[in-house]
Amino acid sequence: MDPLFIYMAAASLAVILLIGALDKIRNFDLFEGAVMAYRLLPMNSSKLFSAVFVAAELGAAVLLLIPQARGYGALLALVVLGIATAGVAINLARGHTDVACGCGSLKQQSAGLSWWLVARNGVLLLIAALLFLPQNAFIDRHLNWVDGLTFFGSTLAMLGLYFAVNQLIESHVKLQKLKEI
Template sequence: MDPLILYLVAAALAVILLTGALDKLRHFSVFEGAVLAYRLIPASISKVFAGAFVTAELAAALLLLLPHWRTEGAWLALGVLGVATAGVVVNLGRGHTDVACGCGNLKQQSAGLSWWLVGRNAVLLLALSVLFLPRTAFIERSFGWVDGLTFFGAALALLGLYFAANQLIESHIKLQKLKEI
């Protein structure tokens, strides 16, 4: 496999995690409210959990950008995505869908939870699995300027697809709720 894929996945996931963490920090009280609304932990520790979650998300993003720490960042990202996805799955199983996801863009009213969010996170986890492949899975080669252009173009394309998918998921959930009225 081309090693450029490794760098591309790490960078795209780092940007996704970083933007999510920064939004949670900017709107921390809203994120803490989302954590409470999930009803998975006692209210007395929700602020501590919310702080630890954002810290882990931020650390994962930063570690993914450092080649010598990428594996640790991948494990941390796996934990963050796993906990977030598990919270969504538990609440969907309870039929508790009118909960703000808490994923990002917290300043806007969330449409709620859906299985599409679980699917989105499954795709992120699948992409994350590339970072756990042994070094021998990637061919040895040097990078040139064309690789730089490819990297930035592909990274922007992946991030555009991710944010477009988020908008589609949000719109779909809102449309489904309108149909129920």
């Protein structure tokens, strides 16, 4: 496999986690409220959990961008995404869908939880797991300027696809709720 895929995956995942962490920091009270609404933790531990979760998300984003620490960043990303996905799945299984997912755009009114969020996070978990492949699984080659252009273009395309999927999930959930009325 070409090493460029690892760079694109790490950069895309880092940007997604970084944007999520910064939004949670900016709107920490709203994020803490979303954590409480999941009803998975004792009320008095939600502030601590929220702070640790945001720190882990931010740490994963930074570590993914450092080649020597990428494995640690991928592990931390797997933990963060795994916890978030488990929280969504547990609430969906309980039938508790009118909860803001707490995964981005905290200022906007969230449409609620959906299995599409679990699927989206599954793809992100797969990308994080890809970063654990051993170095000998990749072609050893020098990167050139065309690779730089490919890296930036592909990373931007992956991010655009991620945000488009988020918008589609949000619209789908809102449409389903309108059908119920």
